[in-house]
Amino acid sequence: MEALALRAPTAAPVAGRFGRHGGRYVPEPLIPACAEVEAAFTEAWADPGFRGELARLLSRYAGRPTPLTSASRLSAELGVTVLLKREDLAHTGSHKINNVLGQALLARRMGKRRLIAETGAGMHGVATATAGALLGLPVTVFMGERDVERQAHNVFRMRLLGAQVVPVRSGSRTLKDATSEAMRHWVGVTEDAYYCVGSVIGPHPYPWMVRELQAVIGQEARHQCAEQLSTGTPDQVVACVGGGSNAAGTFAGFVDTPARLVGVEAAGGASAARGEVGVLHGFQSLFLQDEQGQIREAHSVAAGLDYPGVGPEHAHLRDLGRAEYVTASDEEALAAAVRLARAEGIVPAIESAHALAWVVRAAGTAELPTGGSVLVTLSGRGDKDIPTLMTYLNDEETR
Template sequence: MGDVATRAAAPRAMGVPGERGRFGDHGGRYVPESLVEACREVEEAFREAWADPGFRGELATLLAVHAGRPTPLTPAWRLSAELGVTLLLKREDLAHTGSHKINNVLGQALLAARMGRTRLIAETGAGQHGVATATAAALLGLEATVFMGERDVERQALNVFRMRMLGAEVVPVRAGTRTLKDATSEAMRHWVGVAGSAHYCVGSVIGPSPYPYMVREFQRVIGDEARRQCAAALPSAVPDHVVACVGGGSNAAGTFAGFADTPARLWGVEAEGGAGAALGRPGVLHGFRSLFLQDDDGQIREAHSIAAGLDYPGVGPEHAHLRDLGRARYVTVDDGEVTAAAVRLARAEGIVPALESAHAVAWVIRAAGSGELPAGSTVLLTLSGRGDKDVATLMEVL
């Protein structure tokens, strides 16, 4: 994908979705009849709220005084010198609750209150979205129920305790792979019976329309801030490359939204065992059409990642569309590269990243070494979360 192709594709990328919430061939609303009206209500309420300066002002205030925005842009001086590139870290790990998830959740929690809903429902993998949901619910006086795969409950015990301390009910999901996919399925099933009183707070740019677009818009604060910060920090104003990890893909979508209309090359980094964008085929899951890992019979394959938040067999529909356009490229790294990258960033910069974020770091290290990132390049990397939650996992493998 050369610069000419990038510039040509950019105007079509990351706008308002088309008819029926589609991004090209992807997206849509594939839900039971019992949820069609609930999705329509969410869409109508979001579009009305997003056009309301009062709503956006209230959200901006909460992001500033509660979540700690704007998050800084940190030069990775030592690692940059080692790699031969200028690496800038967008520090979502410094947002309240420890990740980018709070941006989306505060927006959806305010929307739920505006709609008269009294409870938030959420799914979570690594637990960061669950913690953010429990936090927003406590802040706004709402109840919260968080569905989490039993395997993730075990490996993310710290975040489970945090959710419960904040007053949320955590429901272990014992079906299927007992990870994020099954937690999402169970949360959607639960929503069917309580849609009149509860709002399903989807944690990524997945799910039926309007969720992929709505979550991207709530997360685009990352990219908009980074765009302004890069303009102040870089002679060129825009980095050569923008990199973020991708599971469902919300931190990447929010980051890319700030740079989609620039010549910057966009890179989404997936887990080798959960590479929906890089290796998936078209299919439907959790109410939307996108790219999913599938077997020869079209059944969804189990995903694997050392990072619970990337343990998902597909990718958000807008990422599938960006791949189709050639506007973004999606690459993979393996678990060994991820743990090595987490250690290297910790020792070079004094930052312990979430294992999800370490996927992006791992690819930058590899690409700088191979020349795919040419010497002297400027690279913006969104550090989506901090690594406290992953210490137990790292202790087992290092």
């Protein structure tokens, strides 16, 4: 399939709200910075020149469109047609490059001289470091100390690309604390630096902007499904959800179709499935909270899903009943990653394997009836997770 022109821009949500969620809850010094980003993106996104430059980079640099792969052996095993949207084949190995190229171009247009980012699994950090190298912008990435240890492969990639990686030693030492530290740092450097948020989280305009930049996933997948499925549209569209950018981008292509939308969270970080309304990192949404309303730590074997909240648009889709949010355990995700590797020769990121795990569990039930079709977004590749998968397989062999 030839590269598609980027879809027509959608209007920003009024006051940055998706229903009761979203908004802009930031310290006073960041109000002008967020407003500056909103104005700049609104202008750029309506500019055919900006969108054309981004489309060219996505095609000639990032490798879009990514394929839609029919997982024939897995489909035969499960009794359902499984189609895989292969974001693992995009440059840098995940969907993160779609968003980062757009934001990095925006930063350059705004006259910013360096980029700030947070990262959990390291894929957003790698993508930001890549864009920084491409455009000549220095990059500083904040990453929880625990994630630095378990994602050493991606830490090296970031440093190889010239980025500075700052370990965050506070709190749980994971993505939540890396995001907090990045935002604190941004307060003092807004004139010089651009904060490149990695998911559909944060204060307005970030949840809307990141969804717009990731909507290319769903746009492509919809056209590809129309070519490959006799029904034109899959019965179900499934993606993993942490903050939720790959799912938001995928769902954007199908929200106006009859397809059932399913977001799969880590069982230890099920904010959309079991969270309560609260505020964190500049936006209102669903978060894991204790009886006093304090944010509880999330847990997942997948560092990219180790976040205690979900993007505000996901919370709104749940409120509307348009999307459903379910969970998969660490064990289910690891088993699904191994199963896909052995059935199809594809090693997915453990984050993506959560979506596969739900498909494996639901296939042949009322949730995913035999003979149906399901589109699964593989948000990233599993190179970074090899040490975890090695431990899992070794433990499995000794049981």
